[in-house]
Amino acid sequence: MVKFKNVVKAYENHVAVKNLNLEIPEGELVVLIGPSGCGKTTTLKMVNRLIEPTSGSIFIRDRNVKDLNPVALRREIGYVIQQIGLFPNMTIEQNIDVVPRLLGWPAEKRKRRVYELLEMVGMDPEIYAHRYPNELSGGQQQRIGVLRALAAEPPLILMDEPFGALDPIARESLQDELKNLHSRLNITTIFVTHDMDEALKLADRVVVMNQGEVVQVATPETLLRNPANDFVASFIGKNRLNGDSLQSVVEIMLPDPVTVHPQMGLAEGLALMKRKKVDTVLVVDEQRRLLGSVAVETLDREHKRARTIGEIMNQDPPLTTIRSQASAKEAFDLIIGEKLKYLPVLDENDVLVGLVTRNSMVSALASAVWGDVGE
Amino acid sequence: MGDILALTVEHLMLSAAGVGLALVVGIPLAILITRYRTLAGFTMAVTDVLQTIPSMALLAALMIYLGLGNQTLVVTLMIYSLLPIVRNTYTGITGIDKGLIEAGKGMGMTRWQLLRMVQIPVALPVIMAGIRVAMVTAIGIATLGVLIGGGGLGAPIWRGMQIVDSSMILSGAIPAALIAILCEFGLAKLEKAVTPRGMKASSPAKS
Amino acid sequence: MLWRLRFGVMWVSDFIDFIRSNLDVAAVATYQHLYLSFGSVLLGMLIAVPLGIWLSDKERLAEKVLAVTGTIQTVPGLAFLGLFLPLLGLGVVPSMTVLFLYSLLPILTNTYTGIRGVNPAVVEAGIGMGMSPRQLLFMVKLPLAFPVIIAGIRIASVYIVSWATLAAFVGGGGLGDPILTGIMTADINFILMGAIPAALLALAAGWILGMVERLATPRGLRG
Numbered sequence: 001m002v003k004f005k006n007v008v009k010a011y012e013n014h015v016a017v018k019n020l021n022l023e024i025p026e027g028e029l030v031v032l033i034g035p036s037g038c039g040k041t042t043t044l045k046m047v048n049r050l051i052e053p054t055s056g057s058i059f060i061r062d063r064n065v066k067d068l069n070p071v072a073l074r075r076e077i078g079y080v081i082q083q084i085g086l087f088p089n090m091t092i093e094q095n096i097d098v099v100p101r102l103l104g105w106p107a108e109k110r111k112r113r114v115y116e117l118l119e120m121v122g123m124d125p126e127i128y129a130h131r132y133p134n135e136l137s138g139g140q141q142q143r144i145g146v147l148r149a150l151a152a153e154p155p156l157i158l159m160d161e162p163f164g165a166l167d168p169i170a171r172e173s174l175q176d177e178l179k180n181l182h183s184r185l186n187i188t189t190i191f192v193t194h195d196m197d198e199a200l201k202l203a204d205r206v207v208v209m210n211q212g213e214v215v216q217v218a219t220p221e222t223l224l225r226n227p228a229n230d231f232v233a234s235f236i237g238k239n240r241l242n243g244d245s246l247q248s249v250v251e252i253m254l255p256d257p258v259t260v261h262p263q264m265g266l267a268e269g270l271a272l273m274k275r276k277k278v279d280t281v282l283v284v285d286e287q288r289r290l291l292g293s294v295a296v297e298t299l300d301r302e303h304k305r306a307r308t309i310g311e312i313m314n315q316d317p318p319l320t321t322i323r324s325q326a327s328a329k330e331a332f333d334l335i336i337g338e339k340l341k342y343l344p345v346l347d348e349n350d351v352l353v354g355l356v357t358r359n360s361m362v363s364a365l366a367s368a369v370w371g372d373v374g375e
Numbered sequence: 376m377g378d379i380l381a382l383t384v385e386h387l388m389l390s391a392a393g394v395g396l397a398l399v400v401g402i403p404l405a406i407l408i409t410r411y412r413t414l415a416g417f418t419m420a421v422t423d424v425l426q427t428i429p430s431m432a433l434l435a436a437l438m439i440y441l442g443l444g445n446q447t448l449v450v451t452l453m454i455y456s457l458l459p460i461v462r463n464t465y466t467g468i469t470g471i472d473k474g475l476i477e478a479g480k481g482m483g484m485t486r487w488q489l490l491r492m493v494q495i496p497v498a499l500p501v502i503m504a505g506i507r508v509a510m511v512t513a514i515g516i517a518t519l520g521v522l523i524g525g526g527g528l529g530a531p532i533w534r535g536m537q538i539v540d541s542s543m544i545l546s547g548a549i550p551a552a553l554i555a556i557l558c559e560f561g562l563a564k565l566e567k568a569v570t571p572r573g574m575k576a577s578s579p580a581k582s
Numbered sequence: 583m584l585w586r587l588r589f590g591v592m593w594v595s596d597f598i599d600f601i602r603s604n605l606d607v608a609a610v611a612t613y614q615h616l617y618l619s620f621g622s623v624l625l626g627m628l629i630a631v632p633l634g635i636w637l638s639d640k641e642r643l644a645e646k647v648l649a650v651t652g653t654i655q656t657v658p659g660l661a662f663l664g665l666f667l668p669l670l671g672l673g674v675v676p677s678m679t680v681l682f683l684y685s686l687l688p689i690l691t692n693t694y695t696g697i698r699g700v701n702p703a704v705v706e707a708g709i710g711m712g713m714s715p716r717q718l719l720f721m722v723k724l725p726l727a728f729p730v731i732i733a734g735i736r737i738a739s740v741y742i743v744s745w746a747t748l749a750a751f752v753g754g755g756g757l758g759d760p761i762l763t764g765i766m767t768a769d770i771n772f773i774l775m776g777a778i779p780a781a782l783l784a785l786a787a788g789w790i791l792g793m794v795e796r797l798a799t800p801r802g803l804r805g
């Protein structure tokens with residue numbers, strides 16, 4: 001389906017992609033992964049000619065992309081970016097049917113397609129078709145971003161960290177949906193990420209890149225069992241390779257708890273907590289060192305007297321915390337024993353690295369027992 | 376020729392006087408309204424409306440009450456210079472990064488020290504931009520001073536127009552245009568010079 | 583002193599009587615004023631909007647063009663009329679020429695920055711989905727820049743309406759005429775007969791175009 005042949009992309013003082021050779025068969029979902037700046041985006045954008053290679057050729061179904069009109073080429077390739085980039089001046093329906101419109105599909109067919117796609121991801125067209133992007137949550141917006149790329153039934157779609165900016169829950173459910181869509185539609189997909197969990201979850205094959213070069217191309221299983229070298233192994237991460245889970249407290253915590261700075265205003269704090277649906281937030285300084293916590297009741301009670309979070313934090317009993325080197329068992333014991341609602345995890349410099357809650361504990365346990373469970 | 380030079384100097388002095396008065400009134404006013412935000416909307420609305428009155432009309436109306444001569448002209452110039460100065464000082468100060476203010480407070484600065492050592496220096500480029508706009512506007516309006524018996528480069532333009540004498544018109548129009556342009560460039564240079572090294576990014580202009 | 587001033591309390595009823603008896607003068611002046619201002623802003627739009635669009639992907643050239651229009655902007659109105667007098671003579675033509683030149687800067691600046699200010703992610707999505715440059719302009723960039731462009735036209739209109747009083751100096755007509763008469767005869771009635779409608783027109787132009795700006799803002803961009 002897609003073939004890279006000796007592809008090089010060099011900038012004035014930097015070679016972004018060095019002699020790339022890769023073949024992607026029809027219907028495969030390939031994930032490009034690697035550290036920041038390793039050339040993933042460059043590789044992806046050379047396929048739809050947003051970037052022209054310095055040398056080498058790229059073929060789609062044996063046609064050299066260089067010989068194709070770039071505008072026509074792009075209409076045959078779905079494209080999803082991290083910043084989503086929905087057209088804010090268009091409704092959801094108009095956003096989804098941009099490419100069909102460019103291709104001159106009749107109105108009736110376009111509408112049917114839009115409704116079919118929205119239903120496919122469980123978004124009621126009657127509700128959502130006529131909304132505008134800013135009336136949707138981030139996760140819903142990116143769902144539309146994906147639908148928009150699928151609209152004209154392209155044989156190939158390119159996705160550049162499409163879920164990178166979403167919160168963990170939305171990311172997870174979009175991954176599930178993508179996996180689902182892919183197994184149903186079998187569209188060849190090139191997916192860029194730097195999240196190894198995401199790669200292992202989605203990929204038929206993973207392409208690990210480093211400094212413009214392909215280091216290993218393998219299925220997730222092979223990658224886990226036989227990493228080609230130390231770089232790949234360290235990139236996959238020790239815990240995953242050991243296979244033995246729930247050793248460390250790090251594995252049962254939420255990596256990204258809701259935090260605020262002490263100079264944040266009370267109203268803003270309250271709004272944030274409403275939005276994130278939490279009843280307590282942790283207060284951290286610029287270095288993310290934990291300063292204290294504020295409960296929603298305190299915020300509510302003090303909003304007349306105080307102006308910033310800083311003035312009212314730590315009115316609640318002192319926090320019990322745990323070091324990130326501690327074991328998962330210690331965290332369990334603390335939470336159960338002291339009847340804590342939550343337990344902040346700090347590294348040796350008191351920097352907040354995560355938060356263990358009863359919920360995070362239970363889901364970690366569940367996935368250890370039954371494997372990865374969905375929502 | 377000497378005449379023209381004298382008129383040019385006078386023109387500049389009159390404009391500078393108007394802007395100077397506007398600074399004396401406008402900067403404290405702007406600082407005041409940063410503390411009492413409810414006043415801010417009101418002040419901005421008033422200066423906005425003043426700005427829509429054609430300068431010729433305000434000049435004429437003030438003449439009825441303040442009489443003929445330069446004092447009326449200078450008051451008019453002050454009124455038109457107020458908007459850019461108040462607006463820019465206000466947005467300059469309120470636009471300062473909250474963290475910076477926190478840092479200042481955290482170091483134990485009093486309100487006054489905070490204003491003098493942090494807020495004014497950081498807002499200075501924006502304030503200077505206001506002064507530049509005010510000065511160029513004032514030079515323009517000052518050409519109308521001749522109508523109410525004021526001095527400046529308006530006189531040869533106006534008299535030349537009455538007797539349709541091109542060279543007399545140009546002897547006023549060319550220096551008036553030149554000093555406006557030179558002021559614009561000179562004050563823009565100054566604006567760059569007072570911008571702290573660390574924040575030399577071009578910001579979009581908004582009117 | 584050239585004039586003796588007629589001081590005194592100006593009764594509103596006096597002024598209303600005055601306007602009543604001079605209604606024809608006021609009407610003609612207002613009509614001419616509208617004609618002058620909107621004619622020049624319209625002309626400014628016709629030139630500056632396409633120019634701004636054309637410049638939007640030519641940064642170097644755009645900076646130069648904006649610098650030139652910025653310089654034009656600083657030239658005092660009366661001096662400008664004076665500079666053009668030997669070329670264009672008296673009347674409506676030089677007045678509209680000067681007003682037109684003044685209207686260029688805000689419209690051009692806003693068109694240019696409005697188009698360049700469109701979120702680059704949205705532009706990339708458009709290109710990546712296969713829009714031609716023209717489609718990208720009409721389907722994405724222009725609709726998104728539209729409110730900013732209208733704001734430029736609003737800013738231009740408000741002060742062109744106010745500056746159009748200068749046309750009286752070169753016999754271009756408009757509401758500057760009664761103001762000038764008022765100054766010559768030291769009669770506040772004439773001054774107000776010019777000043778009040780001129781200020782009201784400026785406020786109305788600002789208000790109406792502000793409405794257009796809000797209506798032109800795509801629903802998806804409103805707060």
Ligand SMILES: Nc1ncnc2c1ncn2[C@@H]1O[C@H](COP(=O)(O)OP(=O)(O)OP(=O)(O)O)[C@@H](O)[C@H]1O
Pocket residue numbers: 011012014015016034035036037038039040041042043194
């Ligand atoms: N226009 C450019 N000029 C010069 N160098 C560039 C240009 N675009 C990208 N690069 C460089 O090429 C390299 C690869 O960039 P690329 O965007 O492909 O990285 P990436 O793997 O997508 O990284 P990330 O995970 O951060 O998105 C980087 O080192 C980048 O700095």
Ligand SMILES: [Mg+2]
Pocket residue numbers: 040041042160
């Ligand atoms: Mg990238």
